[in-house]
Amino acid sequence: MKLPYGPATMGRDNLRATSLNTTPKSRFSEMLGMLQIMPLSQLPLFKEGDDLAGIIVSRAKKLGVGIRNRDLVVIGQKAVSKAEARIIDISKISPSARASKIAEKTGKTAEFVEIVLKESSKVLRADKDAFIVRTKRGATCLNAGVDKSNVKGNSTYALLPQDPDSSARRMRKRIQQLTGKQVAVVICDTRSRPFRKGQVEESIGVAGLNPLIDYRGQKDLFGYTLRFKNVAIADELASAAELVMGQGREKTPVAIIRGLTRVRFQDRASSRFLVVSSEEDLFRGTL
Secondary structure, three states, X not given: OEOOOOHHHOOHHHHHHHXXXXXXXXHHHHHOOOOEEEEOOOOOOOOOOOOHHHHHHHHHHHOOOOOOOOOEEEXXXXXXXXXXOOEEEXXXXXOOHHHHHHHHHXXXXXHHHHHHHHOEEEEEEEXXXXXXXXXXXXXXXXXXXXXXXXXXXXXXXXXXXXXHHHHXXXXXXXXXXXXXXXXXXXXXXXXXXXXXXXXXXXXXXXXXXXXXXXXXXXXXXXXXXXXXXXXXHHHHHHHHHHHHHOOOOOOOOEEEEEOOOOOOEOOOOOHHHHOOOOOOOOOOOOO
């Protein structure tokens, strides 16, 4: 996998210049088909009303990356939330009695708990170790995705986009209008995982691609029928993009993934395809 980390290594001309001297011509032709993950670095701090798609297209052009057919544009949730005015000052929140009660159990402020409850359909766990809920869109996560990182102001937090799939569809349509290119868009967010340390990026909104690649019923190398292999390609794209996007001061909330051929592009797409039903949940009753 080729991971260019800065503008100097992004362009095709730069790749050619650094590769021709050491790589045989036949091997170089193969390398041009490799997967590319290209960060759009030094983007501005987004604010309410910003044309995210327009800024992405402009920055990609300036860096020499551009937008091509079948590109996969991965965008961090925080950038989308800021542009869509999903930023809230919890000092202006009046907590309910329920929020105050849960705050005592979790050690969080009642105002914070109140906004989490407003974003949730069900509380699954609330104690000093974790506040886990099911969001109104069916995802299970900590604090309903309400997050403080990379948001200015001591009492200011970012909420998840109200409908991340709709956000992704709007950006996909706008990018097509500006470039004439057919792309897919993935909106990602950082999530913890059961039974694993650390966090990874997951997709919370998709447009233009099937978020799953279903291998069930196909044969493996030795002719055995695959029964369970259903790959969450949208989540893999989100995690791959994080390798160049970062989590802190990088100012790189967008990456373009190019050259991945096994993605199925389609107009009908939803992150809800990734939500596990109670019947499919293999870990139900184990926690």
